[in-house]
Amino acid sequence: MIDYLAPAYLVQKFLNNKVLGVVISLALISILVMAIGVVRKNLKESQERATFFWVLGLAALLCAWTFFRPLALTVLPDAFIGLFALWALFHLRQSVSVTIVLPITLFIYFLFFSPIRLDIEFDNRYWTSLKPFIYLVIFFGITGLRIRWPIRQIAYGVVIAYPLLLVWNIALWWIRDGFFMTRPNFLFENNFEVPFLLYCFVIIAFIYRDKDLRIYLLVAISVLLTGSRSGLASFMAVSVFYLLSLDRKKILWVGAAICSVLGYLVFIRGVASFNAGRIDQIDRLKTFIGLLSFYDFRFSEILRYPLGVGIYQKIPLGICNKMEGYADWFTGNYFNCDPIMLQSFVARALYQFGIYVLILIPALYLYELTKRMGFYMAVLLLTPILLTAFSVGGFSNGLSFGGLLLAILAFNQTSCIKQLGHGLPASNQILKA
Amino acid sequence: MSSIYPSPNADQRTVVTLKSLVTYLVKARYRLLGFGVVGLLLGLGIYYFCPKYYEASFILKMPTANGVSALGNIEKHIIKPVPPSLDAKKLLLRPEEFPVAVLSACGFTDNNEDRKRLVGSLVAYEVNYATAVQVVVRIAGRDKVEKCAQAILAYETEFTNTQKDRYVSYLIAANPKAQSSEQVLVNEPAQLTAAIRISDGIVSPRFWHLLLGCFFLALLLSCFIDWLRYQWRGALSKND
Numbered sequence: 001m002i003d004y005l006a007p008a009y010l011v012q013k014f015l016n017n018k019v020l021g022v023v024i025s026l027a028l029i030s031i032l033v034m035a036i037g038v039v040r041k042n043l044k045e046s047q048e049r050a051t052f053f054w055v056l057g058l059a060a061l062l063c064a065w066t067f068f069r070p071l072a073l074t075v076l077p078d079a080f081i082g083l084f085a086l087w088a089l090f091h092l093r094q095s096v097s098v099t100i101v102l103p104i105t106l107f108i109y110f111l112f113f114s115p116i117r118l119d120i121e122f123d124n125r126y127w128t129s130l131k132p133f134i135y136l137v138i139f140f141g142i143t144g145l146r147i148r149w150p151i152r153q154i155a156y157g158v159v160i161a162y163p164l165l166l167v168w169n170i171a172l173w174w175i176r177d178g179f180f181m182t183r184p185n186f187l188f189e190n191n192f193e194v195p196f197l198l199y200c201f202v203i204i205a206f207i208y209r210d211k212d213l214r215i216y217l218l219v220a221i222s223v224l225l226t227g228s229r230s231g232l233a234s235f236m237a238v239s240v241f242y243l244l245s246l247d248r249k250k251i252l253w254v255g256a257a258i259c260s261v262l263g264y265l266v267f268i269r270g271v272a273s274f275n276a277g278r279i280d281q282i283d284r285l286k287t288f289i290g291l292l293s294f295y296d297f298r299f300s301e302i303l304r305y306p307l308g309v310g311i312y313q314k315i316p317l318g319i320c321n322k323m324e325g326y327a328d329w330f331t332g333n334y335f336n337c338d339p340i341m342l343q344s345f346v347a348r349a350l351y352q353f354g355i356y357v358l359i360l361i362p363a364l365y366l367y368e369l370t371k372r373m374g375f376y377m378a379v380l381l382l383t384p385i386l387l388t389a390f391s392v393g394g395f396s397n398g399l400s401f402g403g404l405l406l407a408i409l410a411f412n413q414t415s416c417i418k419q420l421g422h423g424l425p426a427s428n429q430i431l432k433a
Numbered sequence: 434m435s436s437i438y439p440s441p442n443a444d445q446r447t448v449v450t451l452k453s454l455v456t457y458l459v460k461a462r463y464r465l466l467g468f469g470v471v472g473l474l475l476g477l478g479i480y481y482f483c484p485k486y487y488e489a490s491f492i493l494k495m496p497t498a499n500g501v502s503a504l505g506n507i508e509k510h511i512i513k514p515v516p517p518s519l520d521a522k523k524l525l526l527r528p529e530e531f532p533v534a535v536l537s538a539c540g541f542t543d544n545n546e547d548r549k550r551l552v553g554s555l556v557a558y559e560v561n562y563a564t565a566v567q568v569v570v571r572i573a574g575r576d577k578v579e580k581c582a583q584a585i586l587a588y589e590t591e592f593t594n595t596q597k598d599r600y601v602s603y604l605i606a607a608n609p610k611a612q613s614s615e616q617v618l619v620n621e622p623a624q625l626t627a628a629i630r631i632s633d634g635i636v637s638p639r640f641w642h643l644l645l646g647c648f649f650l651a652l653l654l655s656c657f658i659d660w661l662r663y664q665w666r667g668a669l670s671k672n673d
Binding site: 095116 | 447637
């Protein structure tokens with residue numbers, strides 16, 4: 001049996017692909033150096049540092065545990081959001097927009113009045129489809145919420161720890177299988193984890209206004225390590241906001257970093273997964289194009305289903321079979337054509353809810369966020385969740401929504417502190433206590 | 434560890450708290466209950482007065498025969514469905530062609546509107562790699578749906594077998610040797626691979642879904658009306 005950790009074997013592997021070896025080594029060294037620098041700068045209290053290292057150690061242990069003994073952790077983000085929503089209900093103290101009626105009505109309509117599937121067919125996993133409406137209701141109920149959680153430490157902790165945990169995951173793959181994992185993750189699918197990371201970055205860079213380039217580079221390396229295409233697209237979009245918010249000198253540095261990223265993608269990582277010529281091979285696009293054949297590739301046909309086909313209907317069998325293997329992948333049965341197999345929120349919502357509701361969901365977020373934070377912050381906060389909606393997750397994913405919630409809470413906390421600094425109602429003095 | 438702070442700029446009149454929510458629910462309990470009961474009654478009314486739809490489904494395997502080359506020769510090693518399952522599916526989508534027997538078995542009369550309604554009551558899928566057709570029909574009444582499915586099955590079987598027989602006749606005519614030497618190796622009629630199945634119960638309307646849906650919509654409507662009244666009063670007091 002090969003000893004994957006034997007120095008001679010490792011050297012041989014390094015020499016087999018020197019360029020990749022050098023890039024990965026540089027990335028590892030950069031992560032460590034920058035992580036230490038950011039910890040020193042931002043976690044000044046010894047107690048904060050101790051907590052960070054404890055949490056990092058526990059996260060690494062949990063990562064290893066789930067790696068060797070897979071656990072059903074997919075419900076964890078939703079369970080946390082549910083508990084938080086309950087807590088927020090007890091502490092509700094804000095104006096609630098009447099537009100909350102819209103997601104509630106749509107929830108009731110789709111749950112109780114959707115056209116039903118055939119009697120001989122299995123039930124869909126329709127609760128996943130309904131999650132965007134539940135999230136919207138929670139969202140409308142917490143947009144004014146102000147809490148005393150250590151969001152700053154959480155955001156910094158995630159940005160510093162995530163690349164380290166990805167490296168740890170790569171190491172675990174190497175230890176077990178002697179295989180260089182090109183798409184590592186922490187606990188969940190990496191496409192789900194990246195939006196949460198991006199929200200932590202947005203919190204640090206745009207809410208706490210910490211433009212430390214090391215933070216940006218740590219996030220960039222994390223996104224590249226995950227190999228998530230939707231994550232990369234979201235990161236690039238957020239980078240545009242970031243770039244425009246910097247001074248000239250830093251713009252050059254960030255520009256150089258972006259060029260390095262593109263260079264890595266094109267020349268080192270290999271263009272296979274980012275090849276525009278093979279774009280129709282991307283599974284989410286494949287399913288989306290497959291779905292469009294249901295509408296005969298006509299916009300007028302899409303408009304013929306103003307409220308979609310509902311949450312109980314299957315993908316028509318002929319179209320489902322064209323995307324061979326996807327139904328089996330998601331439901332364990334080739335003929336159980338649950339729309340969950342469409343993967344992306346956009347495709348699923350277009351089919352199940354229709355084009356108007358598909359547009360309405362982000363529009364409601366934009367409307368409420370603009371009202372609370374202004375248009376710029378609203379667009380910025382909507383970017384990661386909106387872009388990942390074209391891939392997996394998006395508005396129906398707990399981690400994406402959780403990241404958005406965290407950003408809103410961080411914004412409210414910061415604006416509350418600013419008000420305190422500018423003379424504030426006596427009732428808010430508690431924050432200083 | 435965590436505490437909550439009141440929003441300093443929020444208009445106190447519009448701030449919602451759990452207490453205000455509970456107070457509203459307690460104050461408006463009779464109205465909410467009334468709306469809820471009306472919703473339930475509406476749901477019950479819809480359920481009892483709407484026709485009860487049942488579902489019948491079956492899968493028909495297409496007849497098969499040998500393929501034929503461009504020159505009209507029999508391809509011994511090629512077996513294909515005749516007619517293609519797509520043709521069998523298309524047959525059920527044309528309102529004009531349904532015989533009166535099928536229409537009457539399904540409880541419809543021979544007029545254009547009913548013919549279109551019959552097409553709207555059924556769906557057909559090509560299944561098993563387009564070697565079979567699954568037909569599902571939804572009609573009010575359990576007995577009627579079964580009879581309707583039987584009539585459609587007979588119509589579909591007759592159509593596909595006729596098509597196949599014509600095709601085989603052509604093969605034999607084009608290949609005179611085939612008549613004597615039985616070169617037409619494959620000549621199978623349509624077969625029912627999944628017998629007619631009737632739904633376990635009423636498929637539409639669904640009792641609990643309808644009742645709960647009407648109940649919750651009525652509650653929501655009540656809250657919305659209260660909000661409108663609240664806004665109206667606010668507007669009036671501003672004008673005063």
